[in-house]
Amino acid sequence: MSVRVRFAPSPTGKLHVGSARTALFNWLFARHEQGTFILRIEDTDQKRSNPEFLKDIYASLEFLGIKADEGPLFQSQRMAVYQEHAQRLLKEGKAVQRDGAVMFPVSPQQVTFKDLLRGDITVDTTLFENLVLMKSDGTPTYNFACVVDDALMKISHVIRGDDHIANTPKQVVLYRAMDFPLPVFAHIPLIVGADRARLSKRFGATSVDEYRQVGYLPDAFFNYLALLGWAPGGNREMVPPSEIIQLFDLTRVRKAAAQFDQRKLDWLNSQYIKQTPPAKLAELLAERLIAKGLLPTSYDRTWLTRVAAVVQDRMRVLEDIEEEHVFFFQDPPEYQAEAVAQHVRRDGVAAHLLALRERLSGLANFETATVEEATRAFVAEQGLQPKELIHPIRVAVTGRAVSPPLFETMSIIGKEKVLRRLEYAGTQLVAG
Numbered sequence: 001m002s003v004r005v006r007f008a009p010s011p012t013g014k015l016h017v018g019s020a021r022t023a024l025f026n027w028l029f030a031r032h033e034q035g036t037f038i039l040r041i042e043d044t045d046q047k048r049s050n051p052e053f054l055k056d057i058y059a060s061l062e063f064l065g066i067k068a069d070e071g072p073l074f075q076s077q078r079m080a081v082y083q084e085h086a087q088r089l090l091k092e093g094k095a096v097q098r099d100g101a102v103m104f105p106v107s108p109q110q111v112t113f114k115d116l117l118r119g120d121i122t123v124d125t126t127l128f129e130n131l132v133l134m135k136s137d138g139t140p141t142y143n144f145a146c147v148v149d150d151a152l153m154k155i156s157h158v159i160r161g162d163d164h165i166a167n168t169p170k171q172v173v174l175y176r177a178m179d180f181p182l183p184v185f186a187h188i189p190l191i192v193g194a195d196r197a198r199l200s201k202r203f204g205a206t207s208v209d210e211y212r213q214v215g216y217l218p219d220a221f222f223n224y225l226a227l228l229g230w231a232p233g234g235n236r237e238m239v240p241p242s243e244i245i246q247l248f249d250l251t252r253v254r255k256a257a258a259q260f261d262q263r264k265l266d267w268l269n270s271q272y273i274k275q276t277p278p279a280k281l282a283e284l285l286a287e288r289l290i291a292k293g294l295l296p297t298s299y300d301r302t303w304l305t306r307v308a309a310v311v312q313d314r315m316r317v318l319e320d321i322e323e324e325h326v327f328f329f330q331d332p333p334e335y336q337a338e339a340v341a342q343h344v345r346r347d348g349v350a351a352h353l354l355a356l357r358e359r360l361s362g363l364a365n366f367e368t369a370t371v372e373e374a375t376r377a378f379v380a381e382q383g384l385q386p387k388e389l390i391h392p393i394r395v396a397v398t399g400r401a402v403s404p405p406l407f408e409t410m411s412i413i414g415k416e417k418v419l420r421r422l423e424y425a426g427t428q429l430v431a432g
Contacts, residue, residue, distance in 0.1 A: 001156055002035065002036070002154075002156065003029065003030060003033040003034070003035025003036065003156050003157060004030075004035055004036045004038065004153065004154050004155050004156045004157075005026040005027075005029055005030050005035065005036070005037055005038065005155065005156070005157050005158075005159055006026065006037075006038040006039070006040050006071075006149075006150070006153065006155050006158075007022065007023040007026050007027070007037070007038070007039055007040070007066075007068075008039075008040040008041070008042050008146070008149075009023075009041065009042065009057050010041075010042045010043065010045065010048075010049070011041060011043055011049045011050055011051070011053040011054040011057060012045065012048040012049060012050065012053060013053055013207075014053060014056045014060075014207035014208070014209055014210075015056055015057050015060040015061070015207060015208050015209070016206065016207050016208070017191060017199065017206065017207075017208065017211075017225070017260065018161065018190065018191050018199060020060060020064065020208045020225060021188075021191065021225045021228055021229070022159070022160060022161055022188065023061060023064075023066055024064060024066065024222070024225050024226060025159055025188060025226075025230070025250070025253070026159045027066045028226065028244060028245060028248040029157065029159060029248060029250050030069070031245045031248075032245055032246070032248045032249075035156070036069045036070060037066075037067075037068055037069050037070075038068060038069065038070040038071050038073065038153060038155070039061070039068035039070070039071035039072045039073070040071055040072065040073045040074075040075070040149060040153070041054065041057075041071075041072050041073065041074045041075065041076075042075050042142070042145070042146075043074055043075055043076045044075045044076060044139050044140060044142075044145060045139075046076060049076075056207070056209055058072075059209065059212075060207070060208035060209055060212070063208060063209075063212050063218050063221070064208070064218060064221065064222050064225070065218060065222060065241060070153075073149075073153075075140075075145055075149065078145075078149070079138065079139070079140075081148060081152070082134065082140040082144065082145055082148055083134070083138070085144075085148050085178065086102045086133050086134045086140075086144070088178075089102070089104065089133065089177065089178065090102065094177050095133060099136060100136030101132055101133075101134060101135055101136045102132070102133040102134040103130050103131065103132055103133065104130060104131040104132075104133050104144075104173075104174065104177065105130045106125050106128065106129075106130050106131060106170075106173060107125070108124075108125055108126050109124075109125050110122055110123070110124055110125075111123050111124075111125055111169040111172050111173060113168055113169065113172050113182065113185055114184070114185065115165075115185050115186060115187055116157075116184055116185065116186035116250060116251065117186055117187065117188070117250075117251070117253055117255055118187065118255065121165065121168070121169075123169035125169065125173065128166075128169075128170060131143060131144070131170055131173070131174070132144075133174075142167070143167055143170050143171050143174065144174065146167075146171060147171050147174045147175055147178070147180065148178075150183060151175065151178070151180035151181075155183050156183055156184060157183055157184045157185075157186060157250075158183045158184070158185050158186070159186045159188065159250070160186075160187060160188070161187065161188060161189075161190055162187040162188060162189050162190060163190060164187060165187050168185055168187070186250055186253075188229060188253050189229055189253075189254065189255060189256060189257045189258060190257050190258075191228060191229070191257065191258050191259075191260050192257045192258070192259055192260065193259070193260055194259065194260070194261070194262075196257075196259070199260055208221075214317050214318070214319045215284075215288065215317040215318025215319040215320070216265070216269050216317055216318075217269060217272045217273065217276070217284075217318075219240065219241060219272055220265075220268050220269040220271075220272035220273075221265075221269075222241055222244075223237075223238060223239055223240075223241070223244070223268060223272075224264070224265045224268050224269075226239070226241075226244045226248075227239070228258045228260070229253055229254050229257075229258035230248070230249075230252055230253045230254070231252065231254075232244065232247040232248075232252075233247070233252075237264075237268060237271075238268065238271055238272070266316045266317070269316065269317055270315060270316050273312050273315045273316075273317075273318075274312055274313055276312065278305045278306075278308040278309040278312065279301075279305050279308075281308040281312055282301065282304040282305040282307070282308040284318055285304065285307070285308055285318060285321050286299060286304060288318055288319070288321065288322060289321065289322065289329060292322050294322060294326065294329040294330065295329060303412070306412050307321075307325075307328050307412055310404040310405065310408055310409065310412065311324075311325050311328075311404055314404060324400075325403075325404075327397070327398040327399055327400070327403075327413070328409075328412060328413060331417070331420070331421060331424075332398060332399025332400075332421070333399075334399060335395065335399040335400075335429060336395070336399060336400055336401055338401070339391075339395045339399075339400060339401035340395060340429060342391075342401075343391040343392045343394075343395050343401070344392050344395050344396065344425060344429055344430055345429075345430055346392075349389075349392045349426075349430060350425075350426045350427070350430040351426070352382060352384070352389055352392070353389075353392060353393070353396055353422050353425050353426035353430075354422070354423065354426035354427070355378070355382075356375065356378050356389070356393070356422060357419050357422040357423055357426065359374055359375075359378050360374060360375070360415070360418065360419060360422070361415075361419055363415065366410075366411055366414065366415040366418075367411055368407050368408045368410075368411040369407075371407045371410050371411050372407035375389075375390075375393070375407065390406060392425070393406065393410075393422070394406050395425070396421050396422050396424070396425030396426075396429065397409065397410055397413065397418055397421050397422070
């Protein structure tokens, strides 16, 4: 059997994590089976459909590297198809017209369908009412349009969230009424938050775009979503997309709900950042920094690569560059109050910082080793323990109690800026 799957979002909101994982599982299954992945846009609700949300769907799928083999196909452009099949059911006496709508009377029966993950599922049709096929305004209902499209598009496997299990027996009834072959159904478990309740905004129900904006890397987010409810075997956490495609097995998807673990996602993303070549990471950071006005468009690539190399082991997301490490690009916009009180506003510190400034101003070059040698020599001459001045220097230069290696940081920031910050700390910061 030729594998054909589809992802069918509605452009009534941004693509969120749960829908993205559904798209990913469909795409992975198609790639693994050398099948076809179809993108279908379910936009029959024209009042709620929004072109901006459609753009977001495209951008989010592109971010994850999910490319459609066919589509996008729009339900709003297929109204005549739904009307045709509704008329066919009316002519065959299987449907009736009532108050301008087309209804499908459901006879009492036991409907059984096979789910790839859960086995046979049987539902008594007395549990649901007669089905509306076409509304009085001429638009199809979700279940009717879904069946018609899946059948005509020759969808072989319907892979969707288990919140659709209630829809499946209704659709099975329609498949049989229209003499369409049944696809294979696979209802994957929903994603829950840390509280084990259905995913909410508090526990990760944000859009894919929000994760992209914050600076999660595409491969890291792909990796995390793929392992959210499925595992390739073993205890591996980092699995590249090409290997996930090779190993993906739909029958290994767990039946229990998958818990969205924000800390695990953060850890995984940090590992991908660590493994990114500094020059490539610099390119990713440059895009953000230029947009924030922190970096000129004609920036020094070699310099920014040095920044990337020194910060990448400390980054959780790309946004950290403008939050935690902004001191590389501008004087500290604020200083950590506790760090200033503990390390800078102490007797003698101001004089030491200003004296060190004079010592460093005479350096012919500002390489890491030169800065370190000069600073440590100055500390020894003053009869100080290194920590007595190293900590104040760090706060003066970065505004923070913790930073990347201090002397390398100073070298990267540059002589002129370091001297200016030491002077500010020694004259202004110490006084409050």
